[in-house]
Amino acid sequence: MKKQLTYFILFLMVCGFAKGQNTVHPTSKEYQYPTDPAVAEKLEHWRDQKFGILIHWGVYAVPGIIESWSLCNEDWITRGDSNVAYHDYKKWYWGLKDEFNPQSFDPSQWAQAASKAGMKYVVFTTKHHDGFNMFDTQFSDYKISDGPFRDHPKADVAKHVFDAFRKEDMMIGAYYSKPDWHSQDFWWDYYATPDRNVNYDIRKHPEKWQRFVNYTHNQINELTTQYGDIDILWLDGGWVRPKHTVNEEVLSWGAPIPEFDQEINMPKVAKTVRENQKGILIVDRTVHGPYENYRTPEQGIPSEMSSDPWESCITLGGAWGYVPNDQFKSADKVIHLLVEIVAKGGNLLLGVGPTADGLFLPEQVKRLEEIGEWTGRFGEAIYETRALTEFKEENWYFTAGKDYELYMIYVNDDSPLPNVLECSSHIPLKKSELSLLGFDQKLKWSLQNEVLSVEVPEKLKAELQSLPAFVVKISK
Structure with a gap:
């Protein structure tokens, strides 16, 4: 009887927490629950969704290679041909813009497949680290709408992706990389590019860095004013951060840490986007504090349950974007991941990469349908739970x-x-x-x-x- 009573009290506590956490919430030395009621309300709504899709799509889909990272000159990076000079490789990569012409681009196919899988929100890469923009920004010509795809009626890709997923009643997330390796105000051609960081000393060239900060703010302002309702601003590239926030996770990446801040003024970013989009969630990945509204462990699951909001980002195949002959996880494997993650208090954000033509592969669609057969039957134990x-x-x-x-x-x-x-x-x-x-x-x-x-x-x-x-x- 004692155990039954304990169970019942615990159950009441959990259910009360689920209904009223925007006023009563846990405290943590690292995680900071949002104090803005509109943000807190949206965060709890996001926690109800449990299952989302992360779509990496950019010029890297043309040759079918790892997204952006082959541009980075760090020891762990491998490229296809070791005889190609680094300068020539970058020139070839930037030139993929002139080949990216996805005439079969069909965001409704993506959205419908995701909906059938039981996914409830999308995070789409508006710009990855390579700086290639999948939206019609006015602050760069390195974009999908300035290549051979420019005259296509869906040339402003992000707009049509977001619209397609809204039709499926999903929350909308805009992925945006804080670093930009194509920008001369981040990777300046005057110097070599030895690693992922800005390649000049910001302290010696503050005006150059300020131009980059302004560029970043302008683009984020575009995304949050010209693309309809955005629920999540998902900021990647966690090495672009104030130096004092560097933690063990950042050190584990093995990349050099500059002696100066790579600060883009997140308080101003947050103020602007929340004036543009009331209650928008901000996910400044790995930068613990008020602008990391939920955690995003990548390609893994924490060992313990956490009452703090979090989301495991895991690929369906072996890569985030499209690569030829990728091996996809079985539907059973994804369902097991989803169950474990939700039971531990998190959401699953499943990475699916479209081809250079703008379509999901038949095998990807089949996997999502198989997953949906299970979520359609047993989703009551997944969605809106704690x-x-x-x-x-x-x-x-x-x-x-x-x-x-x-x-x-x-x-x-x-x-x-x-x-x-x-x-x-x-x-x-x-x-x-x-x-x-x-x-x-x-x-x-x-x-x-x-x-x-x-x-x-x-x-x-x-x-x-x-x-x-x-x-x-x-x-x-």
């Missing part, structure tokens, strides 16, 4: 609904499904009802020695075994 301190036991993951439900998500592995499933982490009250979500099937259950035993219906056992995961719902 995490519990005891989030896992053996094959079980747990989430809490806002109306006092507990969802027990059983993740299948290669082992045969037993006839009786046991759990000791969360014990229902005596009058609770247990059912199989998506089957309209009530379940027989019993308690003995503080262990919950749930009988698996024989007629459904084979079907349950075939699923990547299924859900037992406990209603009060």
